[in-house]
Amino acid sequence: MAMADQEAKQSFRLSMLIYDSRYRAMTIQVVALILFIIGAGWLVNNAAQNLAALGKPLSFGFLSQPAGYDINQRLIEYTSQSTHGRAAIVGLLNTLLVATVGCILATILGVTIGVLRLSKNWLVARLMTVYIETFRNVPVLLWIVFTMAIFIEVFPAPREFKGADPSATMKLWDSVALTNRGVFIPKPVFESGSGIVGIVFLLSLVGIWFFRRWARAKQEATGVILPTFWISLGIFFIPAIATQIILGNPISLEYPVLKGFNFKGGLHLRNSFLSLTAALVIYTSAFIAEAVRSGIMAISKGQTEAAAALGLRYNRIMSLVILPQAMRVIIPPLISQYLNLTKNSSLAIAVGYMDITGTLMGITLNQTGREMETVLLTMLIYLTISLIISTAMNVYNNSIALKER
Amino acid sequence: MKNTVLFGTVAAASLAAGLASAGTLDDVKAKGELACGVSTGLVGFAAPDANGNWEGFDVSVCRAVAAAVLGDANAVKFVPTTGKTRFTALASGEVDMLARNTTWTFSRDVDLKFTFVGVNYYDGQGFMVPKELGVSSAKELDGATVCIQTGTTTELNLADFFRSNGMSYEPVPIETNAEAQQQFLSGACDVFTTDASGLAATRATFENADDYVLLPEIISKEPLGPLVRQGDEQWGDIVRWTLNALISAEELGITSANIEEMSAGTNNPEINRILGTEGDLGGMFGLDKEWAKRAIAANGNYGEIFEKNIGENTAIGLARGLNAQWKQGGLIYSPPFR
Numbered sequence: 001m002a003m004a005d006q007e008a009k010q011s012f013r014l015s016m017l018i019y020d021s022r023y024r025a026m027t028i029q030v031v032a033l034i035l036f037i038i039g040a041g042w043l044v045n046n047a048a049q050n051l052a053a054l055g056k057p058l059s060f061g062f063l064s065q066p067a068g069y070d071i072n073q074r075l076i077e078y079t080s081q082s083t084h085g086r087a088a089i090v091g092l093l094n095t096l097l098v099a100t101v102g103c104i105l106a107t108i109l110g111v112t113i114g115v116l117r118l119s120k121n122w123l124v125a126r127l128m129t130v131y132i133e134t135f136r137n138v139p140v141l142l143w144i145v146f147t148m149a150i151f152i153e154v155f156p157a158p159r160e161f162k163g164a165d166p167s168a169t170m171k172l173w174d175s176v177a178l179t180n181r182g183v184f185i186p187k188p189v190f191e192s193g194s195g196i197v198g199i200v201f202l203l204s205l206v207g208i209w210f211f212r213r214w215a216r217a218k219q220e221a222t223g224v225i226l227p228t229f230w231i232s233l234g235i236f237f238i239p240a241i242a243t244q245i246i247l248g249n250p251i252s253l254e255y256p257v258l259k260g261f262n263f264k265g266g267l268h269l270r271n272s273f274l275s276l277t278a279a280l281v282i283y284t285s286a287f288i289a290e291a292v293r294s295g296i297m298a299i300s301k302g303q304t305e306a307a308a309a310l311g312l313r314y315n316r317i318m319s320l321v322i323l324p325q326a327m328r329v330i331i332p333p334l335i336s337q338y339l340n341l342t343k344n345s346s347l348a349i350a351v352g353y354m355d356i357t358g359t360l361m362g363i364t365l366n367q368t369g370r371e372m373e374t375v376l377l378t379m380l381i382y383l384t385i386s387l388i389i390s391t392a393m394n395v396y397n398n399s400i401a402l403k404e405r
Numbered sequence: 406m407k408n409t410v411l412f413g414t415v416a417a418a419s420l421a422a423g424l425a426s427a428g429t430l431d432d433v434k435a436k437g438e439l440a441c442g443v444s445t446g447l448v449g450f451a452a453p454d455a456n457g458n459w460e461g462f463d464v465s466v467c468r469a470v471a472a473a474v475l476g477d478a479n480a481v482k483f484v485p486t487t488g489k490t491r492f493t494a495l496a497s498g499e500v501d502m503l504a505r506n507t508t509w510t511f512s513r514d515v516d517l518k519f520t521f522v523g524v525n526y527y528d529g530q531g532f533m534v535p536k537e538l539g540v541s542s543a544k545e546l547d548g549a550t551v552c553i554q555t556g557t558t559t560e561l562n563l564a565d566f567f568r569s570n571g572m573s574y575e576p577v578p579i580e581t582n583a584e585a586q587q588q589f590l591s592g593a594c595d596v597f598t599t600d601a602s603g604l605a606a607t608r609a610t611f612e613n614a615d616d617y618v619l620l621p622e623i624i625s626k627e628p629l630g631p632l633v634r635q636g637d638e639q640w641g642d643i644v645r646w647t648l649n650a651l652i653s654a655e656e657l658g659i660t661s662a663n664i665e666e667m668s669a670g671t672n673n674p675e676i677n678r679i680l681g682t683e684g685d686l687g688g689m690f691g692l693d694k695e696w697a698k699r700a701i702a703a704n705g706n707y708g709e710i711f712e713k714n715i716g717e718n719t720a721i722g723l724a725r726g727l728n729a730q731w732k733q734g735g736l737i738y739s740p741p742f743r
Binding site: 054055056068069070071072079080081149152153157158159160180181259260261262264271272349350352354358362363365366367368369371 | 488489492493496512513516517518537538546547548549550555556557560561563564565567568574575576577578579580587588591592593594595635636
């Protein structure tokens with residue numbers, strides 16, 4: 001072996017890098033890599049030189065300077081005296097909030113519509129086709145602006161709730177106010193004793209898990225199917241509500257009340273958040289519906305017929321036979337829809353939603369003039385979020401992939 | 406491994422092409438037009454008319470500079486910029502100058518590396534509210550929802566004002582003036598705040614302008630003026646002295662009506678120097694003798710521009726106030742042409 005190697009080494013000539021097919025592929029790759037490194041280096045160096053010429057060398061010191069501006073929707077403590085870095089985190093959390101809520105709702109809506117589009121009911125199937133074609137063929141920015149316009153123009157201003165004979169009233173027994181500044185809903189207030197209610201609730205979740213395991217074991221052993229859904233629902237609500245009543249309502253609700261210019265108290269869902277989420281959800285759900293439809297149609301009809309021959313009803317065929325197999329086809333395009341939704345949330349500034357693009361790449365960029373730094377940082381953040389989503393979904397995808405034994 | 410040729414990482418070659426730093430003046434002359442950054446549409450200051458021609462107070466500054474440099478007041482490419490995009494547009498060289506209600510501040514001048522060439526409008530931040538709200542002072546705005554244009558000094562002033570008065574508010578950030586109007590008119594915000602001149606201009610476009618009032622408080626100093634990139638002194642001087650020529654013209658009584666007559670020669674040597682019949686001021690920064698004459702002839706002097714676009718006889722109806730000539734008790738003052 002060593003002998004052979006030595007011979008090969010002795011007979012190696014430089015021209016073999018081009019003429020010998022053993023080395024040529026490697027040569028081409030190495031040359032391409034060098035060119036790429038030189039090209040990238042030139043770009044970076046050019047940018048650095050130009051920034052230096054402008055007198056603005058790359059520096060991230062601004063992140064610890066006070067921001068000076070206020071943000072309306074903040075999930076963590078933030079004032080105008082906080083730093084630009086903290087403002088960026090507030091924006092990041094807002095991005096994550098809209099992305100999480102958006103992905104969940106888009107999935108629910110998309111799966112429902114995708115299944116309904118395959119319905120044998122002509123009207124339902126056509127309606128879903130119209131839904132899909134309408135929403136996925138108009139740019140999402142237009143949907144965002146459109147939903148915002150609806151919120152602003154259709155719902156009444158808070159001052160219309162005022163007076164002895166107001167032109168607008170609160171809905172749902174005076175607990176919810178729909179205004180053109182957003183929706184105000186009651187907020188839970190946790191007093192002493194609410195911890196016990198929480199523990200009881202967690203215990204009932206554990207109880208549901210054990211009950212379901214027991215029910216499945218029983219079904220496999222005896223064939224008796226218990227009404228698991230209704231019993232689970234009962235375990236979910238009844239113990240926690242009972243504890244809440246016994247302990248004298250430790251978890252109470254704070255209702256929104258009109259005070260001065262606006263509603264105070266309660267939870268304020270701003271119309272910027274609502275319209276952005278709604279637009280992203282209806283837009284993305286149309287794509288998800290198509291992915292779901294393709295996934296279902298990829299399953300051979302024989303599977304449905306075989307399941308039907310076993311006496312399963314349509315709902316059970318769908319949930320036990322078709323969807324588990326269809327998931328393998330659905331998940332990969334679903335990943336890219338989640339990524340799209342997250343990235344599309346950067347259009348938030350169109351409705352004044354303060355996401356990471358609005359804070360870090362918006363106001364902070366403008367007040368500090370650090371274009372390069374803020375844009376790089378924002379890109380890095382979106383890249384990180386996307387990679388995390390992608391990794392998590394790929395792990396899930398692998399867990400449901402066809403396991404060959 | 407033995408047959409593998411090992412390559413070290415190649416250090417990036419310093420092939421960088423330096424920033425093309427020929428003077429802005431030469432660039433503008435070569436292009437044959439001046440790229441001027443203006444706002445996306447603020448009636449009276451910069452907005453396209455029914456035929457798509459840009460007009461307004463800030464637009465006139467662009468036209469004056471184009472007339473001085475290129476001899477044609479229409480050789481301007483107007484680039485609409487939002488509060489957020491304007492500085493990037495100027496820093497990147499997309500526009501040659503910015504005439505867009507931009508407040509002269511320390512950090513913009515020093516940290517953002519711009520040169521403010523002067524002030525063409527002394528402004529301050531104000532508040533506009535609907536009359537039916539029954540508010541008579543900005544101190545009564547505790548808890549109000551406030552529409553602000555994002556990317557401006559106003560959002561910083563607003564934060565400071567509410568904090569120093571111990572009041573709370575809900576900011577609604579908005580990208581352009583048009584969106585702000587939509588939100589404000591539908592009552593999605595109680596208050597609209599921006600520079601008082603901008604509020605007056607916006608109010609003038611409302612269907613029921615009388616239903617809205619400007620509150621008396623002015624919470625900041627907002628000296629608005631044209632600006633250029635730092636580092637090209639020649640170009641900065643040209644824009645600065647074009648603005649000064651417009652201001653001096655008003656002070657010395659040169660108007661678009663009498664400019665031809667005056668350029669035949671007068672007894673006042675300063676007028677002669679401005680109009681190029683005496684000395685060669687224009688030659689000192691690379692222009693011809695009649696640069697200022699063309700700049701003034703383009704839209705008239707500072708006072709004429711003010712009256713035509715935003716003055717008391719227009720829908721916007723701004724009084725000269727601080728923007729009167731220094732001889733009339735205002736702050737508008739040009740250094741001497743000498």
